[in-house]
Amino acid sequence: MLVKNGEFNSHFTVKTDKREEFLLFQNGNTISTRIAIAYSKNNNLKAEVEKINSIESFKKFELISYIGDNWIDTYFSKDKNFNIVKISNLNSVLAMINSNRKDIHITANDLGIKYIIKKNNLNNVFIKNINFVEASDIEFKFCLLKSYPNSKALMAEIEKNLTIAKNSGIIDKIISKYL
Known part of the structure; x- marks a missing residue:
C-alpha cells in the first residue's frame, strides 16, 4: 500500500497480480523465504x-x-x-x-x-x-513503482546489480550478518 500510495518508490515483496498493476518487478528473485x-x-x-x-x-x-x-x-x-x-x-x-x-x-x-x-x-x-501450507517457499523480488521516472531503465540497472550481488555471495553474507 505504501508504494501504491507513493510513500515509497520501491521495496522487496512477493509478486502478485494485484501488485503488478502498479509495480514493476525484477525478473528473478532476490531472496527465498519459508512459511x-x-x-x-x-x-x-x-x-x-x-x-x-x-x-x-x-x-x-x-x-x-x-x-x-x-x-x-x-x-x-x-x-x-x-x-x-x-x-x-x-x-x-x-x-x-x-x-x-x-x-x-x-x-x-x-x-x-x-x-x-x-x-x-x-x-x-x-x-x-512449516511445510504443509501451499507455497511453502516464497520468492521476494525487488519492485519499483511503474510511474517512477525511467522505471524500466532503472529496473534493468537494479537487476544487473542484484544479479552480481546474488552470484558473488554478497546477499548471502548480508543475510548471515543480520540473521
Missing part, C-alpha cells in the same frame, strides 16, 4: 502448537497478524473461522508473541521475522518452519 510460525517459548499451549500439521489445526489458537498482511488474508481469512487479531505492525505482533499475549503468528517471511526477533531481543519467540 513459518512464531510462538512464545512460554506458551501454555506450546506442546499443541508444536504438533500443528494442517491449516485446520490453527483454528483452536489465537492468531495475530498485522494490517496489510495479504498472505494471512489469502490463507486464513475470517470466513474460515480462524481467530485472527490484526494490529498495526509486525514489530508489535512479535512483541505480543514474546510476552505470550497471543498464541501464534504465521508468516511467509521467516527471514524477516528472524531479523526482527534478533534486532529487538525478543528472546521468548520461537520460529518453526
